[in-house]
Amino acid sequence: MNILIVEDESEIVKLIQLTLEREGFTCHSCRDGFAALQAFQQQQPDVIILDLMLPGLDGLEVCARIRQKPGVKDPYILMLTAKGEEIDRVIGLSTGADDYMVKPFSPTELVARVRALLRRSLRHGGQSLVYRTKNFILDPDRHVASRLLSSDESESLDLTTLEFNLLSTFISQPGRVWNRTQLIDKLWGNDFFGDERVVDTHIARLRKKIEDDPANPIFVKTVIGVGYKFEDREG
Numbered sequence: 001m002n003i004l005i006v007e008d009e010s011e012i013v014k015l016i017q018l019t020l021e022r023e024g025f026t027c028h029s030c031r032d033g034f035a036a037l038q039a040f041q042q043q044q045p046d047v048i049i050l051d052l053m054l055p056g057l058d059g060l061e062v063c064a065r066i067r068q069k070p071g072v073k074d075p076y077i078l079m080l081t082a083k084g085e086e087i088d089r090v091i092g093l094s095t096g097a098d099d100y101m102v103k104p105f106s107p108t109e110l111v112a113r114v115r116a117l118l119r120r121s122l123r124h125g126g127q128s129l130v131y132r133t134k135n136f137i138l139d140p141d142r143h144v145a146s147r148l149l150s151s152d153e154s155e156s157l158d159l160t161t162l163e164f165n166l167l168s169t170f171i172s173q174p175g176r177v178w179n180r181t182q183l184i185d186k187l188w189g190n191d192f193f194g195d196e197r198v199v200d201t202h203i204a205r206l207r208k209k210i211e212d213d214p215a216n217p218i219f220v221k222t223v224i225g226v227g228y229k230f231e232d233r234e235g
Contacts, residue, residue, distance in 0.1 A: 001118060004045035005029040006036040006062065007080065008054055012103070016049060019107040020114065033057025040066055040075070047117055050097075051080045067096035076117040080105075099173050116174045131171045133232035135219070136210075138164075138171050147210060162187060163206045170220060170230030179227035203228060 003020055007013045008031045017027045030039045033056040040048065048066070052059040063077055079100040099113055131138040137146045137154065145157040145164055159167065169178070169186050178186075180196040207214040221229055 001025050001047065002043060002045045003027045003114070004036070004039055004043060004048045004075075006031075006033070006039075006048060006054065006059070007051045008032060009051075012051075012080075015107065016110065019110055023111055025114070031055070033059070033062045036062050037065060045075050047076045047078060047114055049078050049080065049114075053082070063096050078113055078117065099176070112175070131168070133171060133174065135232050136167075136171060138168055140168055157209055159206070159209060162202060163209065166202055166206055167210070167230075170228070171232075174230050174232060177223045177226050177229045182227070 003025050005013055005016050005027055007016065007029065013029050013031075017029060020027050028039060028043055028045070030036050031054075033054045035056075036048075036050070036054070037057070039045075050059045050062060054062070057065075059079055063079070066075070066077070076098045077096065079097040080103055081100055082103050098117060101110065101113060129140065131140075135148050137148065138144075143161075143164060145159055145167060146154040147157055148154045157167075165187055166183070169183065180199045183199050184196060203220060204214070207217050207220055210219055211217045219230060219232055221231060223229055
C-alpha cells in the first residue's frame with residue numbers, strides 16, 4: 001500500500017515514515033500543500049496522512065481539492081492536528097477527511113488508524129464506498145448492512161434508517177469516541193428537538209440487532225462519562 005505523508009516538520013515525517021515502513025508500507029513525503037496536490041496526482045496513494053497546518057495551502061484546502069478531483073483513486077485521508085486546533089472542522093463532512101489524530105501521537109496508534117482505514121474497501125473515483133470490518137459489511141449507497149458469519153457466509157441486518165446511519169457513523173471511524181451531541185449533529189442536524197438521551201435508546205436498539213449479548217457489547221462500547229465508540233479489530 002502506498003502512503004503519502006504531508007507534513008512540514010521533518011522529525012514527525014521521519015517518525016511516521018519509519019513506523020509505517022517497518023509495517024511494510026511504501027511511503028513518500030512532501031512538505032507543503034501545493035507539493036501535496038502534485039504528489040497526489042503522480043503517485044495516486046491509498047492513504048494520505050495530512051497535517052492541518054501547512055505552508056502554501058493548509059490541510060483543509062488540500063483535502064477539499066483532492067475530494068473534488070479524486071483521480072483514479074479516491075484515497076483515505078488521515079488528518080493530523082495539534083492540540084487546541086478546531087477538530088470539529090477537521091472531521092466535518094465538508095472537509096472530506098476520513099479520520100484525524102491529535103499530535104503528539106504514539107506510533108502504535110498511527111499504525112492502528114492506518115490499518116483501520118485500509119480494512120475498508122479502497123475507494124476509486126466515481127465508485128461507491130463500501131465499509132468492511134472483520135464482522136460487518138456496510139454499503140451506504142444500497143443501504144445494505146450485513147454481519148459476517150464466516151468467510152463465505154453472512155446475514156442481512158434489518159436496520160431502520162436511523163440505526164443504519166448510526167452504524168455507518170460508527171463504522172466510518174472505528175475507535176473514535178462520539179458524545180451524544182456529536183451523534184445528534186451527525187444524525188439529526190438542526191431537525192433535533194428533545195432530550196439528548198434519546199441517543200441511548202437508539203444505541204440500545206442497534207446493539208440488540210448487531211451484538212450477540214447486548215448487555216455486554218463488544219462492538220458498540222460505552223466510554224463512561226464521554227460517549228460511545230465502535231471497535232471491530234482483527235482477531
